[in-house]
Amino acid sequence: MSLDTEVLIDRRRIRRKLTFWRVATFSIIALGLIAAIIATAELDEFSKRRPHIARLAIDGVILENRKQLKLIEEIGESGNVQGVILSINSPGGSTTGGEALYEALRELAEKKPLVAEIRTVGASAGYMIALSADHILARYNSITGSIGVLFQYGNIAKLMDTIGVEMDAVKSAPLKAEPDYYSPASPEAKAVLGTLVNDSYEWFVKLVAERRQLDQDTAQSLADGRIYSGHAAHNNGLIDAIGGEKTAIAWLEDEKAVKADLPVINWTVKDTEEGLPISMKMTQGIGIGLANGLIDELNLAKWLISPAITLDGLVSVWQAPGAAQEKSSVRGGGQ
Template sequence: MCILWRFIASIIKHTWYLLNFIREFFLNLFFILLILIGISLYFQFEKKTTNSTNSALLIDLSGIIIDKPIMNDKLLEWSRELLRSSSAHLQENSLFEVVEKIRQAKTDNDITGIVLSLNNFIGTDLSSLQYIGNALHEFRKSNKPIYAISDSYNQMQYYLASFANKIYLSPQGSVGLKGFSSNILYYKSLLNNLKITTHIFRVGSYKSAVEPMIRDDMSSKAREANSHWIKGLWQNYLIEVASNRNLSKEQLFPNMATDIISKLQAVNGNLAQYALDHKLVDKLASRSTIEAELTDIFGWNKENKDFNFISIYNYRIKEKLQQNNQIAVILINGTIIDGLQIPGSVGGDTAVAQIRQARLDPKIKAVILRVNSPGGSVNASEVIRSELVALRATGKPLVVSMGGIAASGGYWISTPANYIIANPSTLTGSIGIFGVINTIDKSLESIGIHTDGVATSPLANVTTIKALPPEFSQIMQMNIGYNYQTFINLVATARHKTPKQVDQIAQGRVWMGSDAKNNNLVDQLGNFDDAVKKTAELANLNDYELHWFIDHNSLSNMILNQISISVEAILPTPLFIIITMIKEKINSFNQFNDPQNCYALCLACGDLH
């Protein structure tokens, strides 16, 4: 019997060794293949990016624009070459790289114009659009023309197109001006049906982040606050686009939907003709006609069999000489969570490490904290804020540049700044705290499962499978109240107000940047460029360079991520929507990891269409 068992064990052992060998062999082979592909793509890219004179910079953006993409620019270019993904709507682009390339093209003698090819551009927040718009306006003022081309334009696409000298539209296309909306899913009834008990702890009349779990509709307080800022954003949009097109707001978008309908009836429902007649576009033309006109302007490229252009993805940013005087730019992009960073979020420990590095580096003379976050964990927010206080204690100036959103925890971490600059369309404030704990005791009871046991105290008996002890609920609510008061006091100290004055504009209410300036929550209205100027002024720097703290993803992670994106892109639309919603919910659960279940988070701020 022993001999038999030894024989069986020997077979299992050698089989295991063989499987390990095969696994390691193929992993090494895959790794070598990646290296060879990377080298090949690098040289192809180097060759491809040499462009001729009299070229257009083709801004053929795919996907969305954010402050801090998961993949850096080089890996994104390689992924396009390697996988040829059709998932354009899932790509991420760096706001600051797009703007820098436009500004470099302005003084590049080889670039004689810009072509905005916007079919695959999905959008971004309004403040980011405005920052890109500033760069396009500067380019146009250099007497280089801009042309916009698209089969149709959504609102984000049309905002950028409005900066063009000439806007082309397909004869079957449209300009989709509709207005802004913000919609949230409410699932109180679902939780009731599942017999899940939601325990809510909050401070702030306007703190609507928990409403989806306790209501089936929007509260009057939330409706009041959200209506105010969403109407303000739409007015900002209309004013800027109308100015670009030399129209009034009413000409661009009539106040009454019935006016649009009557004007459409006059052209038999032809949306393209409506856009042309009302000067939303300059010409209706097919793709071949547009190509012929752009060829007359920029010349013909025999190799590419198209007009002369270089894609913004292949247009290289020229390297600059490093200087000893540096201004660090630290990007806080996404929900703030405890621990290390995961894609789409800001890890408290990761951010602290970057701030500490900037604090200890003698070359870094000042710091810009770029905040584009709805907030998140109170604990992580405080960890980041404390490290920023240590930075300021060294005498290095700290300026906060607010992006599209800098609310709740995003505002918490902004309080140590010497100076805060927000865009007029920034969503900020939302000074409030909440906590959420769900228990499934009733769900289990409904299917015949009961929980019982012993504990040394009621506080030791906290579990999701039992009802929360009332003693724990009291402690939780007191802790929420304490953290809210802490938040109020931090803001009061930073903004030279009394806690009572801050409380009057707090209570979880969301403010637009222009309102925040009126309420003294920010110091200046402006964009990232204004933040750079202010930082250099505070640090007494004439010559300096920006030192960007960028996370670099590995090539293997990039490929795995891109393969996932490519698979999702070929799914049927209904299935893709379901999978996306599930992924978003899983990610949101990962983001709720505060050790005390306390959150300074604005969930409504980012849901704008």
């Protein structure tokens, strides 16, 4: 056997060994990560079997979410939950979604001490759900308020004229499906929408007055749609104190006799995939990792579209770009 042949054979052996160890190393790391994820989930479930404070986070745009409402019901039924911290970071969302969440949280507050903590932003429907709590906190520079209701609709009539498209319709009555996107809204249609918006707005203002123990005129003056810093909201009686989670725990201890040394456990909506086999979870995890990389790039442009456009019906939402993200928190100083 020639020297070149022996060298070639040795190289092939080395490559096979390297490939084996690379695959083995990857498999060990993957299995370790999966084991850690499973152990963490099991640890959370185990932790819920002893007395604790439940942390319920409401992040992003608020919609009517049956799983979330069910989770709130489960918190209320748990004998191990001694108190609840409602952790809010939301610019608002649909008015009916906020109403459903508010009602579920009020039922929870009848069973468990409930304190709301507004983090970066808790505006519009985000502030609405904070009203469900027995005590509301916000950071000095948190954004809250924006009490009001909005109905938006687009109109592309000029664009359709430009590209030569014409729309027509046969209606049972003039106000059916009004306003539409292909013709200017009639005064009658705008009047109907105004009545709808004002009806919901009056309900919201009444809720603020009732929960914050304000007279109707004061609540009305504060509910002109403006946003408030946590400091201004405190001065105006829209929240009870300045602080974060530590302050919330201290209030639970002082006012509700909840032990301050209890662990704070996250309660989250369970994934529908939690019963999948490990092999499928591995595949899913890899897919999620790749997707997240793409999503990070898409997020750079997502605020070109108003979040209200993706919501049907009445909305109560503060529409500052990226308001629901932690990384967009208010910072002191100018640029």
